[in-house]
Amino acid sequence: MLEVKNLKKTFKKTVAVEDVDLYIEEGESVGLLGPNGAGKSTTISMISTLLPPTKGTIKYKGKDVLKNPDELRPILGVVPQDIAIYGELSAYANMKFFGKIYGLSGSQLEKKIQEILELVGLSDRQKDVVDTYSGGMKRRINIAVALMHNPEFLIMDEPTVGIDPQSRNYILNMVKRLNGEKGITILYTSHYMEEVEKLCDRVYIMDHGRIIASGTKEELKNILSNEETIVIEVAERKQAFTDLLVSQKGINQVAEEENNYQLIVSKGDQLLGEIFEQARQTNVKIKSIHIQTPTLEDVFLHLTGRKLRD
Amino acid sequence: MFNLIKKDFAILSKTKSDLLELLFMPFILLIILGFSLGNVFMSEFSIDTFKVGLVNEQTTAKSLDRFEADLQEDGLPAPAIAELLTAAEESDPEKALTRLLQDESLEELMETQNFDSEKAAEEAIASEEIRSYIRIPENFSYNAWKSLYLNEENGAELILNTQSDGITGNILQSVVNSFIGQYNVESSIAIATQGEAEVSTDSSEYGEVVQLSVEEPINAFQYYTIGMGVMFALFTAPSLATRAFKEKEQHVFGRMMLSGMRPLTYLVSKFISGTSITFVQLITLFTLSTVVFGTFADKELGFWIALLTLTASYALFVGSLTSILTSVSLYSNNSSTVGFFGSFVSVFAFLGGSFTPVDQFSEALKKVGNWTPNGAAMTSYLQLLQGFSLQEVFPLMSRIITLTVIALVVSVWIFPKRRLE
Structure with missing residues (x-):
């Protein structure tokens, strides 16, 4: 349905996106995973025809959308990372405004507004000013506005940033329903690995403006088929212990977060003895150790040496 | 949209x-x-009404008689003399000026006070009763006609004496200048068209400066x-x-x-x-x-x-x-x-x-x-x-x-x- 080839975007001398190739089939839910600053938002701005690329092609059903943006725009819904609505107006007024600029009117418009408000669970607050909403409610109305014209293809740019777990769950279930029940094709960007794992059939991993891996979740995890992840919880992290772990043979990657160490190690290597010994030498108190099967987060760590939220 | x-x-x-x-x-x-x-x-922005003295030394009948005598002396035929005298009477500058000074449009600005002689007007200035006066000399209309119709003499002279260098003095100066300018233009046109275009006797036409000076x-x-x-x-x-x-x-x-x-x-x-x-x-x-x-x-x-x-x-x-x-x-x-x-x-x-x-x-x-x-x-x-x-x-x-x-x-x-x- 959508094919992107050799996409590049430079801002003055800074290369934001380079050599990006991706495709999306009709009805698919595709994730674009990467840390902040990886180039995800720039990529989707180009795909949604709002930002012209420096180089590359974007084709929708074989037609060049860079030359003819109107080929894609009518069936495209975009949920920007920012709350792209008028905070001074009510949810109802916002939906009415955006519905009208999409050409809806009269009873058709009214029916659509109520249908979408029901979907996002804001029917009872529709007359309230958006600025009085919680973060989660604002995110939901941000999505609602993008659905006003029945889009076939929905691009969502980190739609759950900065909200509480309950609202986040609500949104994730809603996106799943949009894709599963309504058949809307979805391109979902996030730096939350668990969201992409839950929602997407296929995943593109981006870092420093490039796609560094792609495939189904299983294909990506198979990158780590010869490795496993050890998560060590300690009372307090110490640099000396980190240095020893990094220099330990068989440990391929070391990542630190709060009181945890996350190690990617070669499968079958018996390293626990060495790890306990290094902790003793550096006076680090180990509280727990888990050995787990790889996640997409581990794949990213393996590919970049960094955690997604670094 | x-x-x-x-x-x-x-x-x-x-x-x-x-x-x-x-x-x-x-x-x-x-x-x-x-x-x-x-x-x-x-x-x-507000201007109080001010007094203007008027010293009229002329008698129109005398001026007309003198003008008629001059015309006869020049040997003009009787019908031409009659026609010129009619035109002169209708375009009498002294009458036009006195009408203008008493016009309603100037009432809010100035009040005209007549004086018998220039000396009386000077005394009124000295006693600060008035700050300006206009003197119409004895042969004012006669000189104007001689200049306009016979192209003789140097024209009429109107004397304005003002002790005010403020806005009232400027307004009076503007009224007089405007009157003279308008009178000259209209009289010249009347002569050039041999009477087909007549000199206006409507005082309100003598000068847009008058209109300006009554700004609200x-x-x-x-x-x-x-x-x-x-x-x-x-x-x-x-x-x-x-x-x-x-x-x-x-x-x-x-x-x-x-x-x-x-x-x-x-x-x-x-x-x-x-x-x-x-x-x-x-x-x-x-x-x-x-x-x-x-x-x-x-x-x-x-x-x-x-x-x-x-x-x-x-x-x-x-x-x-x-x-x-x-x-x-x-x-x-x-x-x-x-x-x-x-x-x-x-x-x-x-x-x-x-x-x-x-x-x-x-x-x-x-x-x-x-x-x-x-x-x-x-x-x-x-x-x-x-x-x-x-x-x-x-x-x-x-x-x-x-x-x-x-x-x-x-x-x-x-x-x-x-x-x-």
Whole structure:
């Protein structure tokens, strides 16, 4: 349905996106995973025809959308990372405004507004000013506005940033329903690995403006088929212990977060003895150790040496 | 398009800070300045009726007899003499001048007091009873006729003696100069057309300077209603342009473009919103000021039509300013230009005379002020208040219209059409 080839975007001398190739089939839910600053938002701005690329092609059903943006725009819904609505107006007024600029009117418009408000669970607050909403409610109305014209293809740019777990769950279930029940094709960007794992059939991993891996979740995890992840919880992290772990043979990657160490190690290597010994030498108190099967987060760590939220 | 404009109005109505700045601040400042500077304005703009002495040393019958004798001496045929005497009597400059000085249109300005002799008038000046007098010499009409009809003598002489170097002296000088100029022109035309075009005997036709000198005084509430109105109208442009930049920053603009809307439609909507909001803003202020202080209460329908026309043209200018600031901020991807302009509104307002009448400025500063759109609008409004017609203020209005057209063309030219498609 959508094919992107050799996409590049430079801002003055800074290369934001380079050599990006991706495709999306009709009805698919595709994730674009990467840390902040990886180039995800720039990529989707180009795909949604709002930002012209420096180089590359974007084709929708074989037609060049860079030359003819109107080929894609009518069936495209975009949920920007920012709350792209008028905070001074009510949810109802916002939906009415955006519905009208999409050409809806009269009873058709009214029916659509109520249908979408029901979907996002804001029917009872529709007359309230958006600025009085919680973060989660604002995110939901941000999505609602993008659905006003029945889009076939929905691009969502980190739609759950900065909200509480309950609202986040609500949104994730809603996106799943949009894709599963309504058949809307979805391109979902996030730096939350668990969201992409839950929602997407296929995943593109981006870092420093490039796609560094792609495939189904299983294909990506198979990158780590010869490795496993050890998560060590300690009372307090110490640099000396980190240095020893990094220099330990068989440990391929070391990542630190709060009181945890996350190690990617070669499968079958018996390293626990060495790890306990290094902790003793550096006076680090180990509280727990888990050995787990790889996640997409581990794949990213393996590919970049960094955690997604670094 | 209508939805975009309706949305701008809806957002403005919900934004208390903008409402306060655009609608209530000018009214509050108008109250403060109107009350605090009320007396200053009244003394600056009102002129008390002043007395003018008139010493008429001529007897028309004697002058006519003398003129007839001259004509006979020149050997002119009797019918020609009769015709010339009739024309001379009808175009008697002494009668025209006395009629003018007693005309209703000058009653509010000056009161004429007759004196038997120049000496009596001099004494009246000395006792400060009067400050000026006009003396019509003995052969005033006779000399005028000799010069006009026989091309002899050096013409008539009218003597103006004034001890006033102020505005009353200037007005009297203007009345006399205007009378002489108009009389000469009309008499010359009458002679050139051999009597087919007659010399006017209507005193109201003797001089537009007379009309100018009866300008209505402007009080402080009228002055500051206009001053604050034109100044705060300028704030509408940066306010809307800042919102436009925010719309782009928050991707609302992108959402609109995805709906198939053309970028220029958006720009035009900002122009229309800026124009409409300014128009509503100014009319609200004028109405409120009239209801509370009776600012324009005694004005006739013609004044209101002219006021609405001028307000519409100034609103169009603010609309074009909105569109150029929108274009610049979207083009540069930076709202600092808008902020920069916003901080300069007070300077424009000062130069345009929103705080102090430009008459108190130097000539150079006055010229600069009248070239600022708010200054041109301000002067136009004040002239309308002083009784000028829309036609008379058109030269100033045309500056506003010219600046509007330039701003619109530049805004369309620099609007980033391609980048945002």
